Amino acid sequence: MAANAGRLKQVLNQTIDLDRTFHALADKSRRTMVERLTLGPASVSELAAPLSMSLAAVLQHVQVLESCGLVKTEKVGRTRTCRIERAALTAAEEWMTERRRSWEVRLDRLGDTLREESTMKERP
């Protein structure tokens, strides 16, 4: 019972995380930040450099990325350094990969069925 409750909690958490992760990625500026951060940690000013928006706006985007677990930040002195957290990105990628796999399995089965039907027709 406790194991089931634990599993349910895990499933619910995963759902919430994917909702928030995909929501965070549904914005070009935030995707640009994630693209930059996969190359290595960066300060908020560095993230802001290629974007035409205020530092305050950039910080708001960073907070969205942080709240869904895609990014972790650490403030040392006056500099806030951002790092990508791979787990959230991996969870979203895994969801995508699973969909592609079930799609491919379906196409394989469809191919098998068509081949079988064509063999049946060719029989005298």
Added chain:
Amino acid sequence: MAANAGRLKQVLNQTIDLDRTFHALADKSRRTMVERLTLGPASVSELAAPLSMSLAAVLQHVQVLESCGLVKTEKVGRTRTCRIERAALTAAEEWMTERRRSWEVRLDRLGDTLREESTMKERP
């Protein structure tokens, strides 16, 4: 110039598509529909079956999936059949995979640097 304009339009379209695709996927019910549709086409009623919501609400979700190009629908008689469109899902998966690759390249380089530094220290 025309080629550049074409490329710019393509980049802008891609951006808009990824924004809309990730937004569409940021909802558990819509992801459940996409999961079902990767197994094969389904009517709106079939999509509604595992979800505790009205047909009207399901139709609204289908429209979101259709507007971003993840799903195509066709109405024959009184039945609307939904099919997954692989291109939009592939574009989103490719964005994810690209991020993972640049992350892995970065980790490889970091590993090389650490190994080089450790070799330098070992030298007498």
